Amino acid sequence: MHSRLGNAVQTAIQHGLLLPGTRLPAERSLAQSLALSRTTVLAAYNALKSDGWLESRAGSGTWVCAKPAAQARQRTYDAVLSNSSTLNLLQIDDSEVIDFAVGTPKPLSDLPRALYTLDPSIQTELLMERHYMPLGFPALRQAIAAYYTRRDLPTAADQILVTGGAQQAISLVTATYLQRGDSVLVESPTYFGALDVFRFAGARLAPVAVGLDHINASELRDRLPATGSRLLYLTPTYQNPTGATMPDRARREVAQLGEEFGVPIVEDHSLSELAIEEASQPPFIARYGAASNVITLGSLSKLFWAGLRVGWLRAPVGVVTKIARVKTAADLGSALVTQAIGAQLLQAMDEAKTIRREQLAAKRDLLAQLLREALPSWRFELPKGGLFLWVHLPGYDSRQFAQAAARHGVALTPGPLFAADDSFVEYLRIPYLLDEDRIRLGVQRLAEAWEAFMASSSFQTPRLNPIV
Amino acid sequence: MHSRLGNAVQTAIQHGLLLPGTRLPAERSLAQSLALSRTTVLAAYNALKSDGWLESRAGSGTWVCAKPAAQARQRTYDAVLSNSSTLNLLQIDDSEVIDFAVGTPKPLSDLPRALYTLDPSIQTELLMERHYMPLGFPALRQAIAAYYTRRDLPTAADQILVTGGAQQAISLVTATYLQRGDSVLVESPTYFGALDVFRFAGARLAPVAVGLDHINASELRDRLPATGSRLLYLTPTYQNPTGATMPDRARREVAQLGEEFGVPIVEDHSLSELAIEEASQPPFIARYGAASNVITLGSLSKLFWAGLRVGWLRAPVGVVTKIARVKTAADLGSALVTQAIGAQLLQAMDEAKTIRREQLAAKRDLLAQLLREALPSWRFELPKGGLFLWVHLPGYDSRQFAQAAARHGVALTPGPLFAADDSFVEYLRIPYLLDEDRIRLGVQRLAEAWEAFMASSSFQTPRLNPIV
Numbered sequence: 004m005h006s007r008l009g010n011a012v013q014t015a016i017q018h019g020l021l022l023p024g025t026r027l028p029a030e031r032s033l034a035q036s037l038a039l040s041r042t043t044v045l046a047a048y049n050a051l052k053s054d055g056w057l058e059s060r061a062g063s064g065t066w067v068c069a070k071p072a073a074q075a076r077q078r079t080y081d082a083v084l085s086n087s088s089t090l091n092l093l094q095i096d097d098s099e100v101i102d103f104a105v106g107t108p109k110p111l112s113d114l115p116r117a118l119y120t121l122d123p124s125i126q127t128e129l130l131m132e133r134h135y136m137p138l139g140f141p142a143l144r145q146a147i148a149a150y151y152t153r154r155d156l157p158t159a160a161d162q163i164l165v166t167g168g169a170q171q172a173i174s175l176v177t178a179t180y181l182q183r184g185d186s187v188l189v190e191s192p193t194y195f196g197a198l199d200v201f202r203f204a205g206a207r208l209a210p211v212a213v214g215l216d217h218i219n220a221s222e223l224r225d226r227l228p229a230t231g232s233r234l235l236y237l238t239p240t241y242q243n244p245t246g247a248t249m250p251d252r253a254r255r256e257v258a259q260l261g262e263e264f265g266v267p268i269v270e271d272h273s274l275s276e277l278a279i280e281e282a283s284q285p286p287f288i289a290r291y292g293a294a295s296n297v298i299t300l301g302s303l304s305k306l307f308w309a310g311l312r313v314g315w316l317r318a319p320v321g322v323v324t325k326i327a328r329v330k331t332a333a334d335l336g337s338a339l340v341t342q343a344i345g346a347q348l349l350q351a352m353d354e355a356k357t358i359r360r361e362q363l364a365a366k367r368d369l370l371a372q373l374l375r376e377a378l379p380s381w382r383f384e385l386p387k388g389g390l391f392l393w394v395h396l397p398g399y400d401s402r403q404f405a406q407a408a409a410r411h412g413v414a415l416t417p418g419p420l421f422a423a424d425d426s427f428v429e430y431l432r433i434p435y436l437l438d439e440d441r442i443r444l445g446v447q448r449l450a451e452a453w454e455a456f457m458a459s460s461s462f463q464t465p466r467l468n469p470i471v
Numbered sequence: 472m473h474s475r476l477g478n479a480v481q482t483a484i485q486h487g488l489l490l491p492g493t494r495l496p497a498e499r500s501l502a503q504s505l506a507l508s509r510t511t512v513l514a515a516y517n518a519l520k521s522d523g524w525l526e527s528r529a530g531s532g533t534w535v536c537a538k539p540a541a542q543a544r545q546r547t548y549d550a551v552l553s554n555s556s557t558l559n560l561l562q563i564d565d566s567e568v569i570d571f572a573v574g575t576p577k578p579l580s581d582l583p584r585a586l587y588t589l590d591p592s593i594q595t596e597l598l599m600e601r602h603y604m605p606l607g608f609p610a611l612r613q614a615i616a617a618y619y620t621r622r623d624l625p626t627a628a629d630q631i632l633v634t635g636g637a638q639q640a641i642s643l644v645t646a647t648y649l650q651r652g653d654s655v656l657v658e659s660p661t662y663f664g665a666l667d668v669f670r671f672a673g674a675r676l677a678p679v680a681v682g683l684d685h686i687n688a689s690e691l692r693d694r695l696p697a698t699g700s701r702l703l704y705l706t707p708t709y710q711n712p713t714g715a716t717m718p719d720r721a722r723r724e725v726a727q728l729g730e731e732f733g734v735p736i737v738e739d740h741s742l743s744e745l746a747i748e749e750a751s752q753p754p755f756i757a758r759y760g761a762a763s764n765v766i767t768l769g770s771l772s773k774l775f776w777a778g779l780r781v782g783w784l785r786a787p788v789g790v791v792t793k794i795a796r797v798k799t800a801a802d803l804g805s806a807l808v809t810q811a812i813g814a815q816l817l818q819a820m821d822e823a824k825t826i827r828r829e830q831l832a833a834k835r836d837l838l839a840q841l842l843r844e845a846l847p848s849w850r851f852e853l854p855k856g857g858l859f860l861w862v863h864l865p866g867y868d869s870r871q872f873a874q875a876a877a878r879h880g881v882a883l884t885p886g887p888l889f890a891a892d893d894s895f896v897e898y899l900r901i902p903y904l905l906d907e908d909r910i911r912l913g914v915q916r917l918a919e920a921w922e923a924f925m926a927s928s929s930f931q932t933p934r935l936n937p938i939v
Contacts, residue, residue: 036620107603126588167805170802178671310806310808324558328671333635334634335638340806
C-alpha cells in the first residue's frame with residue numbers, strides 16, 4: 004500500500020504537479036484524508052526520502068526536494084524527443100529549464116490587477132442565476148462585437164461564439180467542416196496546435212509555402228482546386244512562426260478565392276494585437292469575404308492571460324449557429340466567470356497593446372542582438388510583431404540540436420513541429436517573452452550547446468543525404 | 472443600414488441576449504461605439520419601437536419591452552418543435568415560460584458565497600504565473616482524487632483529467648475511442664447530451680433497455696458481441712432520465728464484460744451526489760474494473776453551479792494521458808480561475824449534499840403530489856435521487872403534448888429526445904428543481920394544456936397505428 008502512495012507522489016513530482024520546495028501534508032493529516040494508516044504514509048515518505056524525492060526540514064515537515072538540474076533536463080529532453088506532442092511541451096514547467104518552446108507571455112503586471120478579478124457582488128448577482136450559455140456570456144459577446152466594429156469590421160453580438168481560447172475555435176470549426184480524409188490547406192510552416200487538431204480529425208494536410216510576403220495568392224488559386232480542400236487555415240498577421248504579414252491585396256484575393264471555390268476560410272488572429280512596429284494593419288480577410296464563410300478567430304491569451312482560456316470566433320450568423328451546435332455537444336458552453344473577466348479586460352485592450360508593444364520591442368531586440376553576437380551563423384529576419392524569431396541553422400538538423408539544447412537546459416521547438424510534411428528541418432522558432440535575465444541565460448546555454456553540437460560530428464546533417 | 476442594426480437588436484432579444492426590462496445604450500453612445508450616425512441608430516430604435524420590441528420610458532431612455540407571453544411561448548414552441556437541438560433548449564430563458572426542460576439546479580444559496588469566489592490574492596499570486604495546464608489545476612486534481620479515495624475508490628491525482636463539465640468528458644472520450652460508423656452501446660433511454668455527442672461523431676447507437684433495476688447485465692452480454700460496440704456509456708446511479716440505480720452485482724458483471732470484450736466503459740456520475748433517500752450507494756463500476764478501461768465521470772454542475780463548467784474524468788493513468796492529448800488539441804486545458812474555485816467547492820461537498828437532499832426531497836414530493844392530483848392518468852415511480860420524474864402518458868404522443876404545453880407556457884422534453892431510436896413516444900422527463908411557486912404554476916398550466924389536448928381529438932395517438 005505504501006508503494007502505491009509513494010508512486011503517486013513520485014509521479015506528481017515528475018509531472019510538475021508538486022513543485023520543488025513545496026511542503027507536503029503532515030503524515031497524520033494525509034493519513035486521515037486518504038483513509039490510510041499513519042504507518043503507511045510514514046513508510047511511503049521514508050522511501051521517497053531515501054530515493055531523493057523528498058527531504059525533511061527540521062521542525063517544519065516534509066518537502067519536495069529542490070530538483071537537481073539533471074533530472075529537470077531529462078524531462079525536457081523527453082518532451083523534445085516526442086516533439087509531436089503539444090501536451091508534453093505544455094508540461095515543461097521547471098525553473099531549471101529555459102523555456103524557449105511555449106509561446107505565451109505572462110499576464111501583464113502593469114495592468115490593474117482588479118481587471119483580472121470579478122467584483123464578488125457582480126459575480127454572485129449577475130452570474131449565479133444563470134448556468135448554460137452555449138454561445139457565450141452576453142456582455143462578452145457584445146464587447147467582442149464592438150471591438151471588431153471599432154476595427155472597421157462591423158459586427159453584431161450574434162456573430163460571435165465564445166470558445167475556450169482560439170484553440171477550441173480551431174477544433175470546433177474542424178469538427179463542423181472536416182471529415183476523416185478531407186483535405187485542409189495550411190500555411191507551411193504554421194501553428195502546431197492547429198496541425199494537432201487537423202491530424203486528430205484524420206484530415207489530409209495540403210501545405211502552401213509562406214515567404215517574406217506570406218503566402219502567394221496565385222499559388223492558392225492552383226492549390227485549392229488541385230487538392231479539393233474543404234477548409235483553409237491562415238494566420239495572416241505576424242504569421243506563426245515566421246512573423247510574415249499578408250498584404251491587403253492578397254487578403255482581398257484570398258477572400259475572393261474562398262467565395263469562388265465555396266471553401267470556408269479561417270483567419271486566426273491570435274497574435275495580431277501584438278504589433279511591435281507602429282504601422283496600420285491590413286483589414287481582416289472577413290472585410291472582403293462577406294459573401295463567403297470567413298471565420299475570424301481571436302483570443303485574450305496573448306495580450307492578457309492564457310489561463311483565462313477566453314477566445315472566440317466571428318462569422319456570419321448562420322455559420323455561428325452551425326458551429327454553436329458543435330460547441331454545445333463539446334461542452335455546453337464556456338465557464339461564465341472567466342468570460343465576465345474577459346469582458347472587463349477587453350475594455351483595457353488599447354492600454355494592454357501599448358504595454359505589450361514596449362515590452363516585446365525590448366525583448367525582441369535583446370534576443371536578436373544576443374543571438375547575432377553568440378551565434379553568428381544563425382539567420383533570421385526581425386518580425387514587425389508577434390512573439391517569435393524564426394531562425395535558420397543552415398546545414399543542420401534542428402531536431403538533433405534541440406536534443407543537445409535540452410541537455411544544456413533549454414527547451415526548443417524544432418522546425419518540423421510547424422510543418423505539414425516534416426520539412427523545416429533546419430529551422431527553430433524562438434519566442435522573445437521571458438524576462439531579460441532568462442533570455443540572456445538561454446542564449447548563453449544555446450551557445451554552449453551549439454559548441455558541443457558542432458564538436459560532435461555525428462550530429463551534423465549529412466548534406467548530400469538530407470534527413471527529412 | 473438601420474435595418475441591419477435593427478435586425479441585430481431584434482435577434483438579440485429573440486435569443487434572450489437582451490432580456491426584457493434591460494435598458495439599451497443611449498443613441499449617441501451606441502452611434503459612437505458602432506461608428507454609425509446618430510440618425511441611423513435613431514431610425515433603428517424607432518422601427519423596433521413600432522414593432523413592439525422596444526419602448527421609451529419618460530426621462531430614462533429606451534428599454535427592451537416586457538415580452539408578451541404569446542411571443543415567449545412561440546419561441547419555446549419553436550425550441551420544442553426542433554426537439555433534437557440541445558442548443559435551442561438551453562436558450563429557453565424567459566420568465567414567461569416554466570422551464571420543465573433543462574435539468575440543472577440553481578447554485579445553492581445556503582452555502583457561503585465566498586466559496587464561489589477566489590480570494591484576489593490567491594488568484595493573482597497562485598494563478599497568474601501559470602497559463603496552460605492541459606491536465607488540470609493541480610489543487611483541483613488532488614481534491615478530486617481525495618474525493619474518490621474517501622468514497623472507497625483509491626485514486627491518485629494523475630488519474631484525473633479536468634474537463635469543461637462532464638459534457639466535455641463525454642466528447643473527449645468519444646473523440647478518443649469512436650470513429651465514424653463505430654457502434655456505441657447506450658442505455659435506452661439516456662441523457663440526450665451524450666446522444667448529441669455520439670451522433671455528431673457519426674457513431675451508430677446500440678440501445679440497451681433500462682428497467683426498474685437499470686440495465687440487465689445478461690442482455691449486455693448478448694448485445695456487446697452482437698453490435699461490435701467500441702464503447703459503453705452508462706449513467707449507473709439515478710439514471711438520467713428514469714432515476715433507476717444499477718445494483719452492486721450488475722456493476723460487477725458490467726466491469727467483467729468490459730474486461731472480457733476489451734470495451735472501455737464510461738460511467739457518468741453527474742447526478743450521483745443527488746441522493747434523496749438515505750441509503751449507501753453501490754460502489755463505482757471502476758472499483759471492479761481495475762484491469763479494464765473504466766472511465767468515471769463527475770461534475771460540480773449539479774451540486775454547486777453549472778456555470779463553472781468544472782467536470783472531470785477518472786481513469787487509469789495511461790487512459791488519462793491518451794485522452795489528455797485530445798483535450799490539448801481541443802482547448803489546451805480548462806480555465807484556471809474556475810478550477811481553483813472548484814477546488815474550494817469540493818471541500819464543501821458533504822454540506823452541499825445535505826442541503827440539496829432536503830431541497831430536492833421537498834420539491835420531488837411536491838411535484839409528485841401536484842401531478843397525482845391534477846393529472847391522475849399520468850404514471851411515474853418516485854426516484855430515490857437525481858432531478859427527474861420519468862412520466863408515462865399512456866396512449867398519447869408526448870411530442871404532440873409538448874407542443875400543446877408550449878402554447879400554454881411550459882417547456883417540456885418529450886421522451887424521444889432520450890432515445891437512440893425515436894422510442895419513448897409516450898414519456899416525458901420533468902425536473903423537480905424550480906421554486907415551489909413555479910412548480911405549482913407549471914403543473915397548473917400542464918393541467919390546462921392536457922385538458923385542451925384531450926379536447927382536440929386530432930392530437931390523440933392513433934393506438935392501432937402508432938407514431939414511432
